[in-house]
Amino acid sequence: MTYLTIESFEQALQGLQEPDVAAIEAARARQAQLTKPPGSLGRLEDIAVFLAGWQRRERPTLERGQAIIFAGNHGVVAQGVSAFPADVTAQMVANFDAGGAAINALSHAAGLELKVIALDLDRPTADFTEAPAMTETDCLAALSAGAVAVDADADLIVLGEMGIGNSTAAAALCARSFGGSGTDWVGPGTGVNGDGLARKANVIDRAIAYHASAPSTAFETLRRVGGREIAAIAGAVVEARRRRIPVILDGFICCSAVASLAAATPHIIAHCLAGHCSAEPGHRRLLDRLGLEQLLQLGMRLGEGSGAAVAVGVIKAAVVTHNRMATFAEAGVSDA
Numbered sequence: 001m002t003y004l005t006i007e008s009f010e011q012a013l014q015g016l017q018e019p020d021v022a023a024i025e026a027a028r029a030r031q032a033q034l035t036k037p038p039g040s041l042g043r044l045e046d047i048a049v050f051l052a053g054w055q056r057r058e059r060p061t062l063e064r065g066q067a068i069i070f071a072g073n074h075g076v077v078a079q080g081v082s083a084f085p086a087d088v089t090a091q092m093v094a095n096f097d098a099g100g101a102a103i104n105a106l107s108h109a110a111g112l113e114l115k116v117i118a119l120d121l122d123r124p125t126a127d128f129t130e131a132p133a134m135t136e137t138d139c140l141a142a143l144s145a146g147a148v149a150v151d152a153d154a155d156l157i158v159l160g161e162m163g164i165g166n167s168t169a170a171a172a173l174c175a176r177s178f179g180g181s182g183t184d185w186v187g188p189g190t191g192v193n194g195d196g197l198a199r200k201a202n203v204i205d206r207a208i209a210y211h212a213s214a215p216s217t218a219f220e221t222l223r224r225v226g227g228r229e230i231a232a233i234a235g236a237v238v239e240a241r242r243r244r245i246p247v248i249l250d251g252f253i254c255c256s257a258v259a260s261l262a263a264a265t266p267h268i269i270a271h272c273l274a275g276h277c278s279a280e281p282g283h284r285r286l287l288d289r290l291g292l293e294q295l296l297q298l299g300m301r302l303g304e305g306s307g308a309a310v311a312v313g314v315i316k317a318a319v320v321t322h323n324r325m326a327t328f329a330e331a332g333v334s335d336a
Contacts, residue, residue, distance in 0.1 A: 001147040001239050003140045007218050009238075013152070013218065013265055017244050019053030030059070031094035033327040033335075042124065043295070045316055047273070048322035054246045055155065056270050061325045062316055066151045067112040067158040068236060069096065069103060069305050070144075070273075073124035074131070074165035074228035077209075081168040082198045083191040086124060089164045093118045096162070102302055103160060106309035110316075112158060117149055119228040119283065129206045132214075132224045138230050139223035146235025150243065157240050159257075160250045160277070160305020161229045164190065170256035171282055172204045174223035176216070177259040178289050181205055187252065187280040188301075221260035233257035241271050249306040251278035251301065256288050262290050275308030276300060 003009045034039060039045065051060035060304045071093050076251060077086045096116040099160045107114040125133040127133030134142065150157060163169075174185045182204030186197055212223045222231045234257045240247045249272050250254050261268050269290060277294035279281055279301040287294060295311040328335040 001242065003147070003235070004146045006136060006140070009140065009143055009219055010237050011334035012242065013261065013268060016241055016268060018058040019244070019270070023056050023058055023312065024049055024053040024063070026058035027322070030322065033329070034325045035328055035331050035333050036325070041321060043319040044321055047318035050273070051246055051315070051319065054244050056244065060319055061318050062155050064151070064154050065112040065156045065158065065312060066154040066161065067103065067107045067114045067305050067309060068149050069114070069116045069160045069162060070119045070146065070229035070232040071121065071162040071229045072166070073121050074163060074169055074227050075124045075127040076129065076168055076203060077124070077165040078127055079129065079199070079203045081203055082165050082189060082191070084164050084197070086164045089162060090118070090121045092162050093121070101304060102306045103304040103309060104222070106247050106306055110272065110309050110312035112225050112309060115149060117145060117232065119145060119232060125227050128169070129203055129210055129226045130149065133169070134223045134228065134231070136223060138228065138328065139219065142228040142231035146232035147239035149232070150236050150239045150245065152243055154245055156246050156248065156312070156315065157236065158248045158250070158305050158308040159233050159236055159254055160308060161233060161303055163227055163229045164228060166227050166253050168200050168203060168227060169227045169230060170253040171200070172207050173221060173230070173256045173259050174282060174286055175204055176221050176225055177263040178210065185282040185285070189280070218260040218264055227313070230257045232283050234261060237269065237272065241268065244271070247272045248274055248275045248308040248311055249273070250305045251303055251305055252280040252286060253285035253303055254305070254308070255283065255290065258290065259286065265267065275311035278307060
């Protein structure tokens, strides 16, 4: 899907695909027949049923998992909101390409096909305290980049990001989507604290005030206080929904990409799971607003899709127990 107009993106947010009810019922029926007390595998059972519904089969598969990491640069870095310079974004993309980052190792461990997409790193977004972060054309291009990156044959998609300054954009997206001040949503990001946190909160408050009179649509919020990599994640989430592909969201920044979408249409992320709850303070609050319960809580705050990739191990456990356990009849075990 390529978005040439705002209207085409807004149309994609309507008439969303839904999970297959028959597959859900069949998966639940299978769970009830497996050699265990009902509900004894906890969320593993729920995950298996969730996947069955979106994959439209009683026994879901994880033969082809895809991890997509988007990278972008942010003009708001000029406000001193990051402990690292913007050059680090490109340096980390080179590290991804060389196979040396955490997401490379974790994707390998999870059996995921990794794709890294850098979006105009030599052309940062505008400082959103003074102008919209992106033009309409740039935002549409970022949304389209996310959509076309989705592998139509994937069984599962992990999403992540890289972009110096993007925790500030994430906090601004959350504040504009769900309300609150910069202080409510701000966190250390790459490691700022003290005066740095106060400066980030002030930057967010100024941005929200600057754009207060702008339309509060999902598109306008993304383009005004988001970033290319964040908009690309939003585009990938919408495309995955169009194709009924389950999505595992990563941390605060990744989840902020769907904040403006979910604020207007909460069920738009029904095909998404939260891989983990990061140590970034705003993530817990954001997950609550999104109605998502994390699979893991490991104190991670790296980004790169790292927490979501780790969570794939849990999802694989859900699939293998659902598919490989014997039923009471097969095992010759008396049920209740």
